Amino acid sequence: MSLTMYTASVPAFVRLLGNLRGILEKAAAHVESRKLEPAALIGFRLYPDMFPLVRQVQIATDMVKGCAARLAGVDVPRYEDSETSFDDLIARIDKTVAFLQGFKPGQIDGSEDKPIQLKSPRGEMNFTGLQYLQGFVLPNAYFHATTAYNILRHNGVELGKQDFIGRP
Amino acid sequence: MSLTMYTASVPAFVRLLGNLRGILEKAAAHVESRKLEPAALIGFRLYPDMFPLVRQVQIATDMVKGCAARLAGVDVPRYEDSETSFDDLIARIDKTVAFLQGFKPGQIDGSEDKPIQLKSPRGEMNFTGLQYLQGFVLPNAYFHATTAYNILRHNGVELGKQDFIGRP
Numbered sequence: 001m002s003l004t005m006y007t008a009s010v011p012a013f014v015r016l017l018g019n020l021r022g023i024l025e026k027a028a029a030h031v032e033s034r035k036l037e038p039a040a041l042i043g044f045r046l047y048p049d050m051f052p053l054v055r056q057v058q059i060a061t062d063m064v065k066g067c068a069a070r071l072a073g074v075d076v077p078r079y080e081d082s083e084t085s086f087d088d089l090i091a092r093i094d095k096t097v098a099f100l101q102g103f104k105p106g107q108i109d110g111s112e113d114k115p116i117q118l119k120s121p122r123g124e125m126n127f128t129g130l131q132y133l134q135g136f137v138l139p140n141a142y143f144h145a146t147t148a149y150n151i152l153r154h155n156g157v158e159l160g161k162q163d164f165i166g167r168p
Numbered sequence: 169m170s171l172t173m174y175t176a177s178v179p180a181f182v183r184l185l186g187n188l189r190g191i192l193e194k195a196a197a198h199v200e201s202r203k204l205e206p207a208a209l210i211g212f213r214l215y216p217d218m219f220p221l222v223r224q225v226q227i228a229t230d231m232v233k234g235c236a237a238r239l240a241g242v243d244v245p246r247y248e249d250s251e252t253s254f255d256d257l258i259a260r261i262d263k264t265v266a267f268l269q270g271f272k273p274g275q276i277d278g279s280e281d282k283p284i285q286l287k288s289p290r291g292e293m294n295f296t297g298l299q300y301l302q303g304f305v306l307p308n309a310y311f312h313a314t315t316a317y318n319i320l321r322h323n324g325v326e327l328g329k330q331d332f333i334g335r336p
Binding site for chain 1: 169170171172173175176179180183184214215218280296298302303304306307308310311314315317318321322324329332333334335
């Protein structure tokens with residue numbers, strides 16, 4: 001396999017989300033077996049002004065669906081951000097993986113220099129496709145997936161780094 | 169800039185480490201201004217069987233120096249893992265960045281299919297160069313850098329995600 005904008009994005013995202021899905025399944029089983037309140041984990045923050053678990057998963061999925069869509073020049077699907085359970089979060093991951101799997105390499109390859117503009121309340125960000133993928137989406141996606149993992153580990157869910165990294 | 173094994177590795181690693189360096193500098197300033205014991209942060213773990221901050225930084229740097237060296241086919245430098253202060257950790261980052269900056273694109277480009285073997289007490293891992301970079305080194309490097317960030321945030325160091333992501 002050669003390194004292209006497609007191979008550096010879609011398969012890496014699908015794998016990251018598949019691993020995150022496995023982590024959330026273990027968390028759901030942990031909660032179930034101990035009769036815990038799922039919201040205690042789903043709403044948990046590592047510090048009061050950090051995002052809770054639910055938002056970490058939402059942002060990780062937003063990052064990768066936005067990236068594939070923008071690099072391919074198609075509309076970014078909007079999600080409602082209404083997840084309240086582990087099942088909801090897993091369904092969001094599955095929906096995102098299905099969306100990603102709809103892309104063909106030819107839609108994304110060659111987008112290194114494509115201008116990408118993001119608008120947020122804090123202003124505009126302008127990237128090339130390569131800067132956007134490498135310097136924004138990948139660090140953000142790994143950041144939020146790792147923070148989800150760390151929230152769960154901090155709360156005693158039995159996970160190991162292998163759950164996060166998976167198999168190549 | 170086009171996407172190659174070099175551009176997907178060395179510049180991404182240098183940026184990740186530069187951002188991590190800034191995060192550690194803020195942590196050092198936090199400790200200094202509050203007259204805290206630096207070891208309280210350097211030895212902090214998010215859970216008893218997770219690695220402490222010092223080890224997160226050690227592994228993040230090990231991942232990226234190992235990757236550049238193996239893809240280029242040169243010896244991986246050995247570090248002593250003797251850091252006990254923020255200055256030590258920052259020096260380790262600086263040493264790693266200097267090592268990375270010594271590579272030229274031609275040493276790393278085209279290594280997608282290069283066989284890479286890692287040996288650990290748990291066995292051998294065999295990758296192609298592309299699998300090793302994308303499926304092992306990048307997720308690991310971001311994982312350990314994010315966990316360092318999360319340890320510091322959890323302890324009240326004033327950081328924001330922008331410190332982790334940096335500017336493209």
